[in-house]
Amino acid sequence: FCPACQALQPPAPRPDLFRLMDCDRSFRIDAEQLQRRFRSLQQAVHPDRFGQRPPKEQYYSEQHSSLINKAYKTLLSPLSRGLYLLELRGVEPAQETDCDATFLTEIMEINEKLAEPKSEDVLEEIETLIKVKQEELTREVTAAFERDNLQEAKKLLAKMKYFANLEDKLKAKKIPS
Numbered sequence: 001f002c003p004a005c006q007a008l009q010p011p012a013p014r015p016d017l018f019r020l021m022d023c024d025r026s027f028r029i030d031a032e033q034l035q036r037r038f039r040s041l042q043q044a045v046h047p048d049r050f051g052q053r054p055p056k057e058q059y060y061s062e063q064h065s066s067l068i069n070k071a072y073k074t075l076l077s078p079l080s081r082g083l084y085l086l087e088l089r090g091v092e093p094a095q096e097t098d099c100d101a102t103f104l105t106e107i108m109e110i111n112e113k114l115a116e117p118k119s120e121d122v123l124e125e126i127e128t129l130i131k132v133k134q135e136e137l138t139r140e141v142t143a144a145f146e147r148d149n150l151q152e153a154k155k156l157l158a159k160m161k162y163f164a165n166l167e168d169k170l171k172a173k174k175i176p177s
Contacts, residue, residue, distance in 0.1 A: 008045065008057045011064050017071040017084065027082055027145035027153075029075060038072040078138045079164050082145070082157045091150050094158035107162050114169050126170055133163050 001008055018025045022037050042065060043049075050061040074080045083093055110129070113122055137160045144153035 008050065008053070008060045008064070010060050011067050015067065015071075016088070017074055020067070020071050021075055023075060025085070025088065027078075027085055027142050029081065031076065034072065034075055038068060041068045078134075078141065079157060079160045082141050082153060082160070085145065086150060086154055086157065089150055091154055094154045099155070099158055099162070103159060103162075107166070110166055111169070114166070114173060118173060123170065123174060126166070130163050130167050130170065134160065134167070137163065 016025070020041075021034055023029050023034060045061050045064040045068065047058065047061045047065055050058045053061075074084050086093060110126060113126055116122065137156055141153050141156045141160065144150075144156055
């Protein structure tokens with residue numbers, strides 16, 4: 001907002017999402033603090049509050065609201081937060097071929113189980129496995145970032161991406177057709 005006239009201003013071209021959401025630039029975040037900041041910002045700039053304002057401010061409100069949603073979603077998810085941290089540090093994300101053969105075999109086996117006819121027991125088993133692996137990888141990524149080992153974080157985030165894809169496939173499989 002303009003300090004003089006209180007008119008809403010356009011968002012910065014490439015804002016730092018951590019700064020926007022008032023978080024430290026760290027892999028470890030306080031999800032409750034993030035949610036409070038999200039609600040506070042949305043309350044201030046939500047388009048519903050700008051219906052009677054000039055069209056330019058209405059447009060800026062939509063831009064800010066969209067940016068705040070993107071920041072919240074990016075920082076809340078460990079995978080997207082980690083990838084964003086790498087991007088901020090100028091590190092390219094890992095390619096799919098960067099994972100070791102043992103890991104890729106494990107992913108292939110889970111994919112094969114998911115491709116089999118639907119069995120609730122198998123789906124629950126896969127869901128538990130994915131959850132455990134994601135939690136384990138999140139702890140390892142946290143440690144890698146805290147040691148400032150960006151290459152290790154990059155490799156671990158590539159693995160997290162595989163499990164996120166499996167999670168999406170699992171959700172699609174569980175939805176009744």
